[in-house]
Amino acid sequence: MLAQNEPGFRDSVDMMFNRAVRLMDLSPGLEQKIRVCNSTYTVRFGVRLRGKIETFTGYRSVHSEHMEPVKGGIRYALSVNQDEVEALAALMTYKCALVETPFGGSKGGLCIDPRAWDEHELEQITRRFAYELIKRDLINPAQNVPAPDMGTGEREMAWIADQYARMNTTDINAKACVTGKPPHAGGIQGRVEATGRGVQFALREFFRHPQDVAKAGLAGTLDGKRLVVQGLGNVGYHAAKFLSEDDGAKVVAIIERDGALVHDAGLPVEEVRRWIAAHGGVKGFPVGTYVEGGAAVLEMACDILIPAAMEGVIHKGNAARIKAPLIIEAANGPITFGADEILRQKGVVIIPDLYANAGGVTVSYFEWVKNLSHIRFGRMQRRAEEARSRLMVEELERLSADKGLGWTLAPDFKEKFLTGSDELALVRSGLDDTMRIAYQSMREVWHDRAEVEDLRVAAYMVAIDRVAKTYRSKGL
Numbered sequence: 001m002l003a004q005n006e007p008g009f010r011d012s013v014d015m016m017f018n019r020a021v022r023l024m025d026l027s028p029g030l031e032q033k034i035r036v037c038n039s040t041y042t043v044r045f046g047v048r049l050r051g052k053i054e055t056f057t058g059y060r061s062v063h064s065e066h067m068e069p070v071k072g073g074i075r076y077a078l079s080v081n082q083d084e085v086e087a088l089a090a091l092m093t094y095k096c097a098l099v100e101t102p103f104g105g106s107k108g109g110l111c112i113d114p115r116a117w118d119e120h121e122l123e124q125i126t127r128r129f130a131y132e133l134i135k136r137d138l139i140n141p142a143q144n145v146p147a148p149d150m151g152t153g154e155r156e157m158a159w160i161a162d163q164y165a166r167m168n169t170t171d172i173n174a175k176a177c178v179t180g181k182p183p184h185a186g187g188i189q190g191r192v193e194a195t196g197r198g199v200q201f202a203l204r205e206f207f208r209h210p211q212d213v214a215k216a217g218l219a220g221t222l223d224g225k226r227l228v229v230q231g232l233g234n235v236g237y238h239a240a241k242f243l244s245e246d247d248g249a250k251v252v253a254i255i256e257r258d259g260a261l262v263h264d265a266g267l268p269v270e271e272v273r274r275w276i277a278a279h280g281g282v283k284g285f286p287v288g289t290y291v292e293g294g295a296a297v298l299e300m301a302c303d304i305l306i307p308a309a310m311e312g313v314i315h316k317g318n319a320a321r322i323k324a325p326l327i328i329e330a331a332n333g334p335i336t337f338g339a340d341e342i343l344r345q346k347g348v349v350i351i352p353d354l355y356a357n358a359g360g361v362t363v364s365y366f367e368w369v370k371n372l373s374h375i376r377f378g379r380m381q382r383r384a385e386e387a388r389s390r391l392m393v394e395e396l397e398r399l400s401a402d403k404g405l406g407w408t409l410a411p412d413f414k415e416k417f418l419t420g421s422d423e424l425a426l427v428r429s430g431l432d433d434t435m436r437i438a439y440q441s442m443r444e445v446w447h448d449r450a451e452v453e454d455l456r457v458a459a460y461m462v463a464i465d466r467v468a469k470t471y472r473s474k475g476l
């Protein structure tokens, strides 16, 4: 719970923006234009369910249209409100700029507890919400492209895509109206895992820089590092799974809605995930100790804390007790502005949300491009690579024959070498490149300018500078 004197989520994002912008040379007018949220649409619609009409409230905020389409997920949760959606839309603007995906920032939300409705009811509600947004161009391949967020996933995106297609039967780009669709409905391989995978790539890149690792008082690699993960949903689960399976990190605690599991030897992430799906929480899981409530486990000693549930969980009331020297913000806005100050004074290194969870929008961009090009992702690049590889193989074989060396390539190896790359591999390597390049752009600002105290300020500065350039080129 936020301390009483803490600002709301949107104010918190604005205050982080202000910390960065004061170190930049922007006119006050342009600064204000970038900071403000352009518009928020509120809709209240009725759906007949279980014999009576239920009224739902939903939002779609557009923070900045310096590039179009604007992009940002749709969240289903009872806590959704205008302030939250506007904060999340602003974060999308800066995030897209930081990882150079050519989108403006947007976000949507529906006040609903998705667990209170069955699948058929959720489909009716989602289609109706989508209808309201589509008819106002707040879902549109050229103007506004949603994606999954908390409480939504591939299933909801497929319903939205189908709803758009029904209402726009001649739009050849209809599939690009939303990303995060299942692969059989125009999605892309690797989108479901993308945000968690991006968290893994972000941490790997951080650990490639011993100087940065030392700032957190840590050393070495991810191998053996003790992780505490809050929220084992889409983002938290994939991050925990990949970091433990591929990098040798140990998940010593998992915090969920009902409580937390703590186990020093490391928790089996896959099994915990299955347990939550079957039992609705972590209570009763046979491995580790169950802690009622769970929020106090955020304060447990560990190497890396990964808040991957929701905003505002680290606030003025608990920040001083946080023991992790390194926090990676897998969720959006998990640390309030006030908590951020306390943690900075304690020397905690924070890898900020703008960067840490940008894997989702990066792979969404690949999906959008795939839908617009009407061709399998990377197929053109693949064809060019294949042609180059074929020339190389032919040249090798010719040289070998000329010199009588008798070199031959095993036929199955040759085939793999020439045609081996698939969509998932291309998506992962594209994401890895994006995360590395974005880290280096923030790091340069962080290290080059003494007054830049942390990665968050650096991330905002890089992002704001790019948004400002676009606005200036439009004559603002």
Ligand SMILES: NC(=O)c1ccc[n+]([C@@H]2O[C@H](COP(=O)([O-])OP(=O)(O)OC[C@H]3O[C@@H](n4cnc5c(N)ncnc54)[C@H](O)[C@@H]3O)[C@@H](O)[C@H]2O)c1
Pocket (backbone or CB within 6 Å): 148, 149, 150, 151, 152, 195, 230, 231, 232, 233, 234, 235, 236, 255, 256, 257, 308, 309, 310, 311, 330, 331, 332, 333, 357, 358, 360, 361
């Ligand atoms: N899905 C994406 O691609 C994506 C992309 C970027 C950022 N994010 C951000 O990541 C965060 C999580 O999103 P998600 O898509 O994984 O959502 P999700 O709904 O799949 O998972 C959220 C998980 O957190 C748990 N949770 C909720 N409240 C909690 C609390 N108070 N304490 C502990 N656990 C709690 C839920 O039970 C669930 O397991 C959000 O902040 C979201 O905006 C998501």
